[in-house]
Amino acid sequence: METKSKILQALENQDVSISFDDPLENDMILNMGPQHPATHGVLRLLIRLDGETILGTVPEVGYLHRGYEKMAENMTYHEYIPHTDRLDYLSPLSNNVAYVLAVEKLAGIEVPRRAQFIRVIICEMARIMSHLVAMGSTAMDIGALTVLLWGFREREKLQDIQDVFTGVRFTTSFTRIGGLAQDMSDEAIAMLKNFLDQFPEKIRDVEGLLLKNRIFIQRCEGVGVISKHDAIALGLTGPILRATGVPHDLRRDEPYLIYDEFDFDIPTYNDGDALARFYIRMEEMKESVKIIRQALEKIPKGPVNAALPKKVLSSKERIYGKMEELIHDFMLINFGINPPVGEVYQAIENSKGELGFYISSLGEGAPWRLKIHSPSFINIQALPVLLKGHLISDVVAIIGSIDPVMGEADK
Amino acid sequence: MKNIKQKLIEKLKENYGTSIESVVEFQGTLTITVSREKLKDICIFLRGDFDLYFDMCKDVIGVDYQRPDFRFEVVYNLYSIKNNFRFLLKIKLQESDLHVPSVVDIWPGVNWPEREVYDFFGIIFDGHPDLRRIYMPEDFEYFPLRKEFPLMGIPGSIPLPRK
């Protein structure tokens, strides 16, 4: 503890002069990040090394702490939707869904069936988008740059669909409390179908490139192993937990939206290493394709917004054309939806794990307290366990395999 | 699944009857408030009981209510994979005494969430192995999520590098 604070002190100063008596007799402390290509953002690791073997790790977060929870207390429920995009910025659509689900649970709003189908579709799109980046950056960190470019090629196609679908390429803010910003256009559906037709083949390409590649397998197999018991004790969720053999997936366990109507598998592996986590992500993308296909088949016609004028924003045409809608809009924008007093917790299975929102309301327009349960934050906590005993070159493979997003971890 | 909820409430009332302050269910979220003194015992019981078996504590949440009878609440988000059941366990704190027993030895995963609550509210977890600030710089003096702290912060409290 004392050595560490000394090192921290030394790192703060411009000239770093740490001298050990005999470098071969002593442990070395390596500072990795916050600016490092393999830490996926601004994660910082202080690693204690004996030669090349890692003895201990202290992760430092907070370099991207933006004060989300404080800001939520100072704005209405509607105003907060754009902020949820930037939590897990690899899958903005599903963050929007998670937040509005929590608010709807609090206010007791029932959403029309068509909107629920579209929400399932966008959640799964977001999962594919996130896993593509996870896949690409894991491979890039290990040395296979091609996979990153291939992943981004597919992601660009999805972002085009998102562009047509929501009007924005990246940060979507697509959901509204009680529904969606707009209905899905036929053009977007056609684009999505085209994408789904060619996507499994591209996944097979990547599998062909990596999963028989001796270098890739050797870099990942048996690296960063965590046992089932440790994973549960540390509260890990998402692919990292499922890679240890626990079939815990909130889409099955606490069905939200209409996930209980779809037929899909929850892939699990028993190895608990980086390779198993990579496999899980590949499998999950295939499952997501299956879910989107089913949803596109079964999607009913109808409205996408609940008919609750005091809680749900109406369309702009109605607001500009009708007095009553204008009054409701004014009240909603200025004073918020004023849900009843109480506290709720609602979680969804995001691409990284369980993304939950705890909202405590005192009946005002703004939440009294909003707490984000972010999967990356909890998963980064496992790094000391995962890294212990491995070589320094395995650090990048392990960080890539738990796929943290610092926007979400630091809030 | 209904059985688990009843079983949980019954078992808690049976074993810790006087320490259970309230049991509230709102929109499907079950919240049980207990007294701080018995928190650790109840957590050990919930983790160890074979029927209930709450093997995951997913999060620790601090809330600043600023009420005359109590100031802070600490909420534990407990989940049982075996029973597939979740509820919120809650304690209340006076401003004069901000000590809570740490449950890191029961669920190692609450290490960082407890540090987060300390960072935001200044609530001290007794027995925590490494209670440091997690998000804000280590020399920061205030607790940002307390209600009296202004949204834009206190100017000059964190220095910027010279231009």
Add this chain to the structure above:
Amino acid sequence: MGLMDKDGFLTTKLDTLLNWSRKNSLWPMPMGISCCAIEMMSFAGPRFDVSRFGSEVFRFSPRQSDLMIVAGTVTYKMAKVVRKIYDQMPEPKWVMSMGACASSGGMYRSYSVVQGIDLFMPVDIYVAGCPPRPENVLNALIELQKKIARNEK
């Protein structure tokens, strides 16, 4: 630069030649902090392909780069790091402030976010958007190249 009629000679000022070579081989140092970093990856990726403008060599070491792209929200805790990396870059160097957060704090009016990186370091070009589309970043790069050609600093 002017080409003379006979003998294939080229006459120019040394400054112009230097700036011409600098502007066409800007090596960016991707200071990817948050959401904008993903758009910055798209900007370098196969579709938008920044190598058309000579800037495909992303160097993660500040010593080897001359354009720093600050992509993302800079918090007070991160500001020291950003400044330190900026100080480590060799002259001549330029800074692009990508996105609303880096330029002005953006939507984060909160206690931990620096309200614009120009409070602690010089900035040559600001890019609007949250996050900016890759086309917009390409445009900013072209504008910056013009600025370098004009020998402004």
